[in-house]
Amino acid sequence: MKFKILKKSKNSRARRGVIETDHGVIETPAFVPVGTQATVKGITVDQLKKDVGAQTVLCNTYHLYLRPGDETVKKMGGLHKFMNWDGPIWTDSGGFQVFSLGAGLVHNVGKLPSKSHAQAIEEKYKDQGESEHANKSFTKITENGVEFRSHLDGSKHFFTPEVSMKIQENLGADLIFAFDECTSPFHDYEYTKRSMQRTHRWAERSLKAFQGKKQALYGIVQGGKYRDLREASAKFIAGLDFDGIGIGGVFGDGRGDTKKDMRNVMDWILPHLPENKPRHLLGIGSPEDIPGLVKQGIDTFDCVIPTRLGRTGEALLAKGTLNLKAGKYLQDKNPIDKKCRCSTCQNYSRAYLTHLFKAHEMLGPILTSIHNLYFMEELMKGIRKSI
């Protein structure tokens, strides 16, 4: 993998560049659609190329390890062949999914906790120590790795940095991530620090175990909501021989302005990252967050928002979303967005899309996901142009 910076903004840390892989290039800043189980939900590869204009996709190591199994994917010729996507593919490390079964589950947090979340968590745990939380999870974290139970059948599994590398090599994505522990914003300073230090040791072990000759390996910065930890983690990961830098974590704790908390974390990290390595922000973000995050210096993003919203009938607009399930567009001949050039907006009315959602037809999620993914591609094109 090669990363070239083509242009730097004069007014911000934004860069325009290109990531070159054996399966083609990714113009950055880029949005990476998520294909958790080796498929972007409801969208064929043909649609992803022609209707969406996607450059690349990200699959989830945890899910593919459980089903169909990384060994099976390897036997079938690797992820590219298996899912028929000949462009660049990313796999995450499994750390976030394992977190989701552990503290993520106990603390009930997604990527950006809300205020109501924060209050509920505070209420729930006000009389309990941190150790208490950990015991309620599906995971057990030790120096060696993470023992967890499958969300599918409860079976026990053990991920270590070495296991994650092996799985990701079997899957055969172009861009892969070191194994990390994602911490919750409801973890205290002491736990977050211990976890971060372990993640750093896991980063070194990932690098050592990594043998992918045609793969590029990203390290992951953790450190929670604590400035000194984020700075320390940025410096540490920057100092290792990774091809790129991932930024992980759940941002803010919902008690303040979560979006601002996320921006703060970026401001703490980005100055300490090397200019010549691409930076990926894991699991973020929404169309309203991305332009600001690019200015802070992020190159690539992956997020399920466009397809998740698409499945629930929420179409992305320049401002906010259009709720196609609400029924108010049942006789609206207009497309989702008159200015949009996507195949959904060129061919279908809000009335038809509303009908599809009301009638529980698969085509509703499909057409709306295509619009939403195209919207993200156009957003990123505009951002690249503006740099």
Place this chain on the structure above:
Amino acid sequence: MKFKILKKSKNSRARRGVIETDHGVIETPAFVPVGTQATVKGITVDQLKKDVGAQTVLCNTYHLYLRPGDETVKKMGGLHKFMNWDGPIWTDSGGFQVFSLGAGLVHNVGKLPSKSHAQAIEEKYKDQGESEHANKSFTKITENGVEFRSHLDGSKHFFTPEVSMKIQENLGADLIFAFDECTSPFHDYEYTKRSMQRTHRWAERSLKAFQGKKQALYGIVQGGKYRDLREASAKFIAGLDFDGIGIGGVFGDGRGDTKKDMRNVMDWILPHLPENKPRHLLGIGSPEDIPGLVKQGIDTFDCVIPTRLGRTGEALLAKGTLNLKAGKYLQDKNPIDKKCRCSTCQNYSRAYLTHLFKAHEMLGPILTSIHNLYFMEELMKGIRKSI
């Protein structure tokens, strides 16, 4: 609409022809994919054209009347514009769906009853008269029409031949059907005869009410499993000024050889139909039935089998089906069918498709439905060539 016969078989009643409509031609014999709610389930119009090669689709009047409403479809510019399909469209009359809420529900019969069906029905009703059956249904049939309750919300509605014509004109399909009562194979001779005579009066009323200037109207032959009724119905419908002839009903009663019962019904009807009008067999058939039915003189077929099987992981093969849910193909690199040229077989392995079904991913039903619909198109191409 114009129907031209291009060639007749020397060994059978099979004909090769073409149905010309304002929205393009249908080469016959043809299979018509079903898009019940103005969408072939999970398949975009683009896929239907390019991946499947479909010539035409059939939508269901009953479903579209209830949701989004025929008036809404009319306001949105008609079915072609609404669903973005610019080829020929058919709508059925609503008769079969109304039957499904009535005797179809009470007798628990689909298009081709099985032996176990027949036994269960016989057991259930051995001490009850026919009138008893009718009272358990969601419908009330009178000379004027059918009162029924919506399967969606239980609301009351009333279909007459005049209402069905009006709805179908609002929907704006190219090829539409007269309103009829479909009878159950568990209806006795007397009821079937009375019903058929009423269907004949409804056929005359449909013709009288029909005002579609750019639409073609098909009459429907009924008469159940009784030879003299089928012959009488064929002659009566043939004698009216319809553009085409539909053949309706549920074939056989499952107590004998249902497929043979269906072939018998065709043999009773077809000799009495005019050569110069196209013949559509409603709601039939499976790949193994179609070649024989073409030889008996049928020109067009509509059936949900390819998409229904596609959704449940059953891929059509030259002989039988491949069950992609069974798990035995989880490491099979082969496509569904090595000889198949469809986009699914060209690009995806059985292993990947099995994974998609195991992982409950929408793409499994989508890709398998594309294969199954393509399979039907190829089957029909082969049949047309052979005539």
